Amino acid sequence: MSQRTLPRLLQSPAVLLLLVWMLVPLGMTLYFSFIRYVLNSLRRPEWTSPSLSNWRGLGNYEFVLNSKDFWFAVQNSIFIVCSILFATVILGILIAVLINKTFPGQGIVRVLLISPFFVMPAVNAVLWINMILDPVLGLNGLAVGGINSLVEGLRDAPLVGWFFSMWPEFEPISFRATQTSAYAVIMMVTWQWTPFAVLIFMTSLQSEDQQQKEAAILDGASTWSQFRFLTLPHLGRPIAIVVMIQAIFHLSLYAEIEIVSRGNGNKNLPYLIGEFANNNIGAASATGIFAVILANIVAIFLLRMIGKTLME
Amino acid sequence: MAIVAPPSRFSKYGRPVLAWAVGLLFFFPIFWMILTSFKSDADAVKPEYLFVFQPTLENYLNMTENYDYWRFAKNSVITAVSATIFTLFVGIPCAYAMAFNPSKATKDVLMWMLSTKMLPAAAVLYPMTFLTKSLGLFDTHFLVIMVLSLINLPIVVWMLFTYFKEIPKDIIEAGQMDGVNTWGEFKEILVPLAWGGIVSTALLCFIFCWNEAYWTVRLTTTEAATLSKLIEGNRAPEGLFFGRLSAVSAAAVGPIVVLGWFCQKQLVQGLTFGAVK
Amino acid sequence: MGRIVLDKVSKKFGDVEVIPPLDLTIEDGEFAVFVGPSGCGKSTLLRMIAGLEDLTSGDIEIDGENVTQVPPSKRGLAMVFQSYALYPHMSVRKNIAFPLRMEGMPQAEIDKKVEAAAESLNLNDYLERKPAALSGGQRQRVAIGRAIVRNPSGFLFDEPLSNLDAALRVGMRLEISEMHERMQTTMIYVTHDQVEAMTMADKIVVLRAGVIEQVGSPLDLYRAPRNKFVAGFIGSPKMNFIEGEEAAKHGAHTIGVRPEHIEVSASSGAWKGVVSVSEHLGSDSFFHVHDTGLAETITVRAGGEVGFRHGDTIHLTPRDDVIHKFDSSGLRFE
Known part of the structure; x- marks a missing residue:
């Protein structure tokens, strides 16, 4: 009967599109990462077009691993991501707890707070680095x-x-020097993503069991112990999700770095890939594969967590 | 029954004051951008005109000649709207099938879709450039629309799936008893019931498309360049054009921030893939 | 019209057989109740009859026609769901009219039928409201209205009263019974509540783990349960089961005595025990008696005027003519 065919037919456009979108470019990246492929080479013109005869094995990976830029970019990526995560989670929890109770103008404060999240990254960067910093x-x-x-x-x-x-x-x-521009990036992204953390923590706080809280009050728990032993554990899961989703987004941070740091030596992985891609495609591709691996480490945990709630 | 605790001094005065302070602090950069957009370029960098100045509309009136704003804005509208429509067109049937005729693979397919969203875009930068250039698609609306659609498709399918799943199965079965066919089920029951969800999914998708700043910057030059590309291209005015840059920035983000206010709630669901409720 | 025959019908979910092959006939105009503990497969069976669930094997016939492959709406059956399953975006009028509209009936005729159904269900004042603005009982009526207008050859009810409060439940029970008396249409009613089964059914089908334990009229089941399961399930409070020496006296492995078939006395009787809990309902009194040496608790039902309390010693005498005897496999014998 058509009971199985119709659903499949309805799903297939989306699935096929995504499959092509994922497999083709990624496959090419993988291929390029194993060959010598540079855009400009007067000395070796045969390297300027992709071909299996330019096979380099793990040479590109070796080249990337031996490059100072790569390790700097990895280090910097992690530094930027971790700093943003730390700042947004702490600020997010504090602000969410602060504005979760009703007070005059709560709705307006919410709107004010969430606004930075909808500012396009390019504007965010231009605004901060010029008008503010x-x-x-x-x-x-x-x-x-x-x-x-x-x-x-x-x-x-x-x-x-x-x-x-x-x-x-x-x-x-x-904030235009190598290291300080990283601080600038951290600042502006924290400004943009703290609202996201606040929003998620608030949503989660609203689902907190009020009767449990009332029981705790009857048991004589102080405000601090209520927060420490009830609210914080309740927020454990949203915190994990905020951390992982942001990690994935911020590992591919690009516009901010491009606008703030262009030419001053500060870079993260996506930016380094962009630099390599101006000429050395092999190295760019190998770096790309490393970026995929890095993102996947986070993604596996995140997907597992999402998967648990999926079919409930 | 709620326990009425005597309100502490903090919750009566401290909380509102602190909360308002935090809210205003976070809004300040946007406020500053809007304020600066009404200053002339010369006034914008003078400390004596920080808050008190002669407001002017010239920055907005001159957006076209300074930046060719409307051309970029038009591209942003065209690509974001088309991409949203196309994504929904592909995403709704998919989410519908997954929600109401789940097979054993449905969960895995959904997870796989999400995982595509988690691939760092930069990893496929060169292949994308290479492919689009060799196919003659570089810097075309079609390309931008397709790319925006594909990067948002997983989130759209996911959000719609969670909305459709909230529709009680009983109602669908009641429909079957009452004699609706597949199209009728879709038109008479599903779409009306999930209408709110579909609208907010579309809004969110539109916002994400509008703000996208990797592919729109890397895969366009002039023809299909969006507002992200425009702003990125004017990144460092060295203080000369703060006024006009603020105006064009405010014009680029203003409508989206307002739209965003209307879908805060859905944002949580959309960005956490339903894992936080 | 509406004779429903299940012929070796079975259902598997994956490798789990929830309903082993089963035969059952429901006569035209009969009020059949499927009853059993939760998870016994009664709802699945109903949904298979409705066509909402595929059969793993077997056939379903309605009025002699094999409908196994016929889609739900073409079987001529209407269903009332536990959650009522009203369309929340449509008014009451549109909800009731929906199946007719799907049939492609002319609008004038639809209006007439909807009005008539609303009239009979006291829904006239609510026709323009959305389901969310109705009480539980009213929603229930709308769901029934939506079933009635189709003029089906059979009604299927899936625990329709379980979302209502106790008082409404009794009222709706009567209404559904009246509806059946008036329409004389086949009805299949699924419930886990044996009171509903006893009060409404022409024929009760007791299910356990997908297997029919017994089919019969309410009084048949009460008087002559086929086994211990049916005996324990039908009747409230539950039948007392006694094993061992006392059962051996009657030549049985287990004997069963209903609480209403035990006489109580302060001074003398066959058995003796201590009242642990006494429940006084006014019309009746229930005593839960411990320390009888027969079973952990013996439940007794006596008249409302009998006033034993916690801790009182009490004497019990079962009525010999209504003692049920079961063999070691749980089957009842005379």
């Missing part, structure tokens, strides 16, 4: 300049003047 013209520069001129003015003041004359002139931090 620029050391001269951004708020960063203006604020430091303001403090300096205030201190300057107070130096001639009677009585306290001697005190302020001992103060140094403050230097605004520039």
Whole structure:
């Protein structure tokens, strides 16, 4: 009977599209990662087009593993991702607990809080690195300049003047250097993704068992112990999910790095791949395979967790 | 029955004040961008005009000649709308079949779909560039639409699946007893019942398409370039054009942020694949 | 019209056989109740008759016609679901009209039929409301209305009263019984509540683990249960089972005595025990008696005026003519 065919027919476009989308480019990446393939080579023109005769085995992987850039990018990727995760989870829990109880204007505060999440990443980066963090013209520069001129003015003041004359002139931090631009990226992504964490934790807090809380109050539990022994364990699962979903998103962070760090040496894996892809496709592909492996480590845990709730 | 505890001083005054402070702090960068967009480029970098200044609309009025804004905006609308429609067109039948005629493989197929979403895009950067260039698709609307559709298809199928699954099986069976055929079941029962879910899925898909900033930046140059590409291309104005850059940025994100307010709830479900309820 | 015959019908879910091959005939106009503990396969059986569940083997005939491969809506049966399964996005009127609209009936005729059904079910005032705005009992009526308008040759009820509160349940029970008296249409009713089974059925089908334990009229089942399972399932409070010496006196492995067939006395009787819990309902009193040396608890039903309390010593005498005797395999014998 058609009872099995129709469902299959309905699913097949989506499945086939995704299958092609996944297999073809990934297969090509895998293939390119095993051959010598560079876009510009005057010396060896045969390397400029993909061919099996340029087989290099694990050579590209060796090249990538021996490159300083790769290890820097891996390290930096992990540093950026972990910092963002740490900041968003802590901030997310604090803010979610703060605004979960009703207070005047709760709805508006929610709307204000969630807004950063919908800002497109390119705008986020341009906004932060220029209007806010620029050391001269951004708020960063203006604020430091303001403090300096205030201190300057107070130096001639009677009585306290001697005190302020001992103060140094403050230097605004520039967020365009290699390392500081990573901080800038962490800041802007944290700003964008904390709302996501808040939203998820709030959703989860609302499903917390109120009777359990009331029982705890009757048992004489303090606010802190209620949080520590009831709320925090209840949030365990959402925390894990926030961490894993963000890890997957942020491992492929691109627009922010591209806008903030272009040319200053700061890079993460996707950015490094982009750099390699300007010429050395073999290396770009090998790096890509490493990125896939890294993402899969997280994805396996996440998928397992999702799978458990799926068919309930 | 709720236990009425005497309200502490914190919950009466501290909580609202702190909560509002946090809310305003998070909104501040957006507020700042909007504020700056009403300053002239020269005023925007002067400390004396931080909050008090002569507001001007020139940045918005000149968006076309400064940035060719509308061309990019048009591309964003075309690609995001088409991609959303196409994704729903492919995703709804798929989710429908999975929710109401699940087989043993359904769960695995769903998980596999999600796993495609988790592949880092950068890993296939060169093959995509290579393929699209050799097929003559580079920098075309068609390509952007297809790519946006494919990266959002797993989330769309997933969200629709969870909405469809919430429809009680009894109602579908009642329909079968009452003599509906497959199309009737779809039209008379399923779509009306899941309408809210379908709309919010579409909204969310549209938002994701609009904000996408990897493929739209890497696979376009001019013809199909979207707002992400426009902003990315004007990344470092060195303080010269803060006013006009703010205006074009605000114009690029404003509508989406407002749309986002309407689907906060669905966002949680969409982004956590139903794992947090 | 509506004679339903199940011929060696069986059902497997994967490797698990939930219903071994089974034969059953439900006569035209009969009110049949499938009863059994949860998980006994009664709902599955009903859904197989409805066509919502495929058969693993066997055939179903309705009025002599094999309908095994016929889709649900073409079998001429209407079903009332436990959850009522009303279409939440449609008004009551549209809900009731839906099956007729699917048949392609002209609108005027639909309106007439819907009005008539609403009239008979007291739903006239609610026709334009959505199901969410109705009480549980009203939703139940709408579900029945949606079944009635199709003028089916048989009604299927899947635990229709289990979502209602106790008072409404009694009322709806009467309404459904009245409906059956009036329409004389075949009805199959699934429940786990033996009271519903006893009060409504012409024919009770007792199921356990997919196997029919006994088929018969309510009083047949009460008076002559085929085995210990049926004996324990039909009747409330449950029959007392006594093994050992006392049973051997009657030449049986186990004897069963219904609580209402035991006489109580403060002074003398065949058995003796201590009241552990006494429940006074006004019309009746139930005593749960311990320390009889026969079984852990013997339950006794006496008149409302009998006033033993916790801790009282009490004497019990079973009525000899209604003692049920079971052999070691649990089958009843005379």
